[in-house]
Amino acid sequence: MSLQRKRALDENLQNSQNINEKSTKDDNILTKKPVFRYENIARFYNAEPGEPHINIPRKPSAIVIGRSSSCDIKIVGGDVSSKHCQLTITNNNQREYLYIVDISSNGLYVNDEKLGKGPPGVLLRSGDKISFAKTGGSYIVRYMADIVSSEQSKTYKKTFFEDYIIGNQLGSGHYAVVKEARDRSTGDVVAVKIFHPNKQATSNWSQEEAKLQQEMNLLLSIDHPNIVRFISHYIEPINQHSVATYLVLEKMNSGELFQRIINKGKLRENETKAFFKQLLSGLSYLHENNIIHRDIKPENILLDITPRTSKNQKQTGPWDEKEYDVRVKIADFGLAKFIGELKFTNTLCGTPAYVAPEVLKNDRNYSTKVDMWSTGVLLYVCLCGFPPFSDELGPPSMKEQILNGIFAFFSPYWDDIDDVVLDLISSLLAVDVGDRFDVKQTLAHEWFADGQKDVTDVTDDSAGASYFDSIQSIPSKKLIVRSNSQPQAMSIRDRFLSDMNLISDTERSSIL
Template identity: 30%
Template sequence: MGLVCFKEGPQVVLGADPIEQRDEEEENENEEVISEFPQQDENGKKISLSQFIMLRNLGKGSYGKVMLVQHIVSLKLYAMKVLIKKSVKTQTQKKHVQTERKVLEITNHNFITKLYYAFQTQTKLYLIMEFVSGGELFYHLKLKGRMTEKKMKFYAAEILIGLDYLHKQNIIYRDLKPENILLDSEGHIKLCDFGLSKICSWGDMYAKSICGTFEYIAPEIIVGEMYTKCCDWWTYGALLYDMLTGKPPFYQLTKKQILEYATGKDIEIPNYLSEEAIDLLKKLLNRNPDERLGGQRDAQEIYEHPFFKDVDFQKIERKEIEPPFEMQNERPFKFFDQNLIRKSSVNDTPVNELGRFQEFSNFTYNGDQLSSEYNQLLITH
């Protein structure tokens, strides 16, 4: 699947997986952590790489890799995302990294991956996040094929709530796809990978960068128009189409063919779906963002669609509805790339030179410390 993100001028085309590992020569990795202000854990100790034991490889990409790690004191398991600075070659790519870090900091929701710590060395950036053990929704779709409408409705409801939350934080996601939806140990979703997101400021709710994955990208983005968070509802519709049919609307099409669909050709929706599902997909996959479902009142319009008439969204948000995928009795790491999981080496990959962008200002983050400070404010005020 082709992931793209570029602005006017020369195109910058990124790989489909935003964290693909590069081959690097070895060097001593005993580097001093760079930070603009003190970074401490709940025991007052500065957070650093030495406090984590690396257990398993979980994923890889163009900037680095993801590993399962364990904190040596608390014994808690985390997913550690390692980004190699030298692989972050352009200012645009650097902005993607900083955006993901910022989105993870400002969000706090059941259906969004949680960031606990962030720190950096001279050559790498480290994000310590919650470990989501159920793997990617992409893996489950690939394993089991298309979903029944009943199963799809559950996950569609959780994803809808997650997107609604992001929009209320003035965040345009721009890269919703099965690879960016994780399932936790119970089978609930977690949205992840926010590098292509845009954090909007009041008075600036528009975007113009061509960002996303071609198989799911909204027409207004493809043709280079200014667009709003309504682009996420097209992508949401493309995702639901994928879940119900087994492939996204633009699957294996050329860029020219995708442009034809974006400017005039209608997407065919299978007639084996229910009337409510067909109507939902047609309204979400409307090329005109003003007429698209969600174009006027955002997520509220979708909550009210007849397809979701029997869904209790409050119970869904509180995770009181049991997921349709049974995860409890599955063997550990079943839903991850087994070639990566079985790799004997789980050491942090050394690099042989300093990154081009050595300083990522305000990258350091300590969720435990901020939570403690917030609770003190509640007590003292």
């Protein structure tokens, strides 16, 4: 670092300390402008060693960067426009940021993606990489507030973009997208779930962020071989009014249980049992830590498959021929904390095939038993390939089927499956929460032991008639209802293929 640049940095640090001491005398910080004030708001560090950096001055009006001498900051390059971009200062989350807009002919790149000429532009964060066309150079953004914080405190938390390099999109859902990312310091590949932007809070923002951090500390402490590991989380500004949560997770490389069911149509009974032993182990750990998942479904059960290196290698379980070991991991637990309780519940109720009756009743006092209902639905789906509750099975509607616990085990799909499994499913799909099995009762069930136990078998021989008529007259939840009627419900494989026909080739290839 040159002596001139070092002096400039020292002056900025000293100014920030003086102003910070003055600002802390005000008890109502949240209603004030950002605490730190500097002559320069940020510094763009040149990515080329030995090349000069750029100080971004504090101005009430727009700061223009380009080749022209009339610009506030002049840069050189054969394809740099006379006026290449403009920066304005904006407040977000009680802090100042730079908002950059491309006004060039040859392009402005942020994190190697072309921004596009004209508004709206993007908010710059510490760690962002900006490039001026092809010959104008590349720079890393650092705000003076961050430079000062890192000098003054060992506990300074970097932004997501300082810690990670974002990669390809892995998937998307109702409330988030999932992308691959690489840790800048270790090179480890992780998955990052980026929740859709939320409007930031105002006066109570600090309290909400503290509450979120408290919940995150609990999730970060979770350590179990059948649960996807939380690594960290970040709250990043998106624009002047919105923020997004970045949740960094362990990356799984073998896909979802959902895709396995799609590929195979249904799972073998011994294979399903091996999966569920692991699933219930992870679920037991969550429940012991007072964490309710609330969204157990095949899309949220991830697989970590170790391939078999030779036919002589003894498998660890009843897996497919080329698989040595399959590890089940529960994902997306505790996400209500990140997207809001009401929004989360409403999202679940939009596709309620796996949702417990008490959730559909909007009972806010539901317990860990909601996960056990969803586990029962999942067990049913794994063994026959379609869900126990569906509008195609009506009337009544799927919601009414769930609320009243109306389901059956159809022939021929359940003919070869032992009654002991049906008994377990019936004990999990009990509408009365008091009658429904918890994790310990489920793990202690006869299905997971070597022996078998006798259960009552009730068969509906009225083929062609609605099986619901006979089911609703049965008083005990423990009676297993086998039906000779053919179900009209679409398998999840058929439903998936049907949905795939409704989307574009590009979307289809990204999913597959």
